[in-house]
Amino acid sequence: MNFRKLEQLVDVRASITGHKTKQFPVVGIERKEDIALHHSLTKMHLSGSNAEGYANYHVYTLGWPGIGYHFVIEENGTIKWCNNLDLRTYHVGNFNNQAIGICLSGDFRIEQPTDAQKQSLRHLVEALKIDLPNYKRTLGHNDYPGYARKQCPVFDWKSVLASKSIAPITLENSTHVIKKGDTLWEIAAGNHITVAKLLSLNPNLDPYHLRIGQTIQLAAGKNREVIGHATVLVPFLNRRAEASFNSKITGAIRKGQQLEVYGIKNGLYDIGSLGWISAGTKYTRFEPTISELPNGILRRGDRGEGVKQLQRALNTVNFHVGEEDGIFGRKTKDGVSRFQSVYLPNEIDGIYGPNTKRELERRLLE
Template structure:
């Protein structure tokens, strides 16, 4: 996964742009992105926000078609995850990332600030995605678009400028970020030179003055050890260890394979509160990649709300309201549509529920008959627009997110996991 926010001047507007109410862009593996597409907006003015409104309202697209927009003041806006296959170059969408510059370059030129930002962003994408200058195209250079007047820029000149040697940053190189080392392995400095192939020893010396001149010209006898703490702190690492011990105690299996990103462990933590209607539980997602652990934690409910517990709509199951029993449910969920309305994790294999059948608005985790089967115990969100404070009818046994933005982030991770790993997700639930 690449993070454009490390580029100075980049603004993340992904959550602020207009989106289609039902359509969504698909995802592709990051390794499939091998081209960069340059566009101009064909407008004298405009912004990422304005272009998104047009693409959704007029074109009926899922959202803005570009991954990045560079406005006339040089501000770069991150508009879509690079893994998203957005609409901007037709059949080439599946392997290209799109950059749009605000302006009509048939009659005007990009501002100096736009040129600078375009060079910065394009070189960063080339480095992160291993793309050569020869694969940086203007819109009209892609197959089927020769008649397009886009971007009306000298792409040969742009490609030539991208071949120029990149000036080193004044910022010290963060070994641990790019080469995390939680195992404590010791590296010789010469080994790190071979890994950091976009920096020569003299460049490394310039941005890391603490290194000796001898160390930048030949392999030293001394050894250095990159920090094992990045990109997560020791405190977070300790928290993950706690969850691993909890799961091991229950005999649950854990995904340790870190050869690819997003090998997710999805763990629900249920509080022992028998009073319903509160989002007082947690859902933890943690995974390991290239030796480094990552973690996300969200506020959810693992219990049904007041409506189903009291059977207020008189349509409840005659055996009682479902409460998911603690346990590990392997391959229990897949990405689908909750009530045919929006993407969520939907139940695909049997789980065990306890049926609370006394309709007394008290959660009975241990009393009641157990049933195992397919009951639509999905993992979804509550309100689409704002964080919900009460469960009410949002859950009749489902695992439900209180905050819609948390849920979106969770589903994005699940989608990326699907691309790298497997179709099904395992859900584990523990009483804490």
């Protein structure tokens, strides 16, 4: 999917508020022919004028299964991905089956979208027009039959989409270094995010004991390499603060949610700012992102990116070697030997070479 490559995209599907029992029906992405544009009718500077605030209102006040939009574009250009594209969410009545809903934060009766929002809207619509197999049109909420009375989305979105799109933006101030006198509230307010969001992006942060010189995340990191995607197979799966089954439970992820995985440690997947989840095959289905395996020979004592690629591949095919630290030590040699004992029984030497590479590639593609 092209939209997943956008640098300003943040996947909040697993963390955003959802109803405990209700779910949006699956209608299939092939039925999605429209992109429907909305504004939130909430002023940008208000604390709840974001995807999380809209989700809370839709679930707790309206009783909906979840947030009604597929995407929310916030003031600084962040694109929050809130729902799978194949779901019938609630945002344009009788046309929900066929429409992908995009909401821009703001009350555009009295204010205008920011340049960052406009640019993100162009990028997102351009990507979705490619990703939706039966795409036909983009409309404002009030363009749909029966909704002409709606003051939504109000702004001149046609001119925005007609403008020449420039290279995808990278959010400014993706990190902040703690200075003397800083408080989480001041950091959040100065970067147009909530304290709750700051804490979700920094699960190990102690809000009462900030350390001068400490670096915290202001946006979901895009510089980390995704090694694959994990789909939750059970009704609810606990999220943990650290790579340990004994660590604090910070929340849960619902069945069917797909998450980007950045690594594996102690039998848990690293899912970025959301923390860690079990890597057990009973709980999650893992689909690796196939990356090039190193050439040549690797043995105990070697170090570097090639060793890290080997460790990642072994972890992916369940010959676990622990942390992917780029050091070919005892655990990595043991992992290679165990793999060879299954797939190269006549070549069990714990040394990575062309034959081991060939068999690893085959297992990764299964």
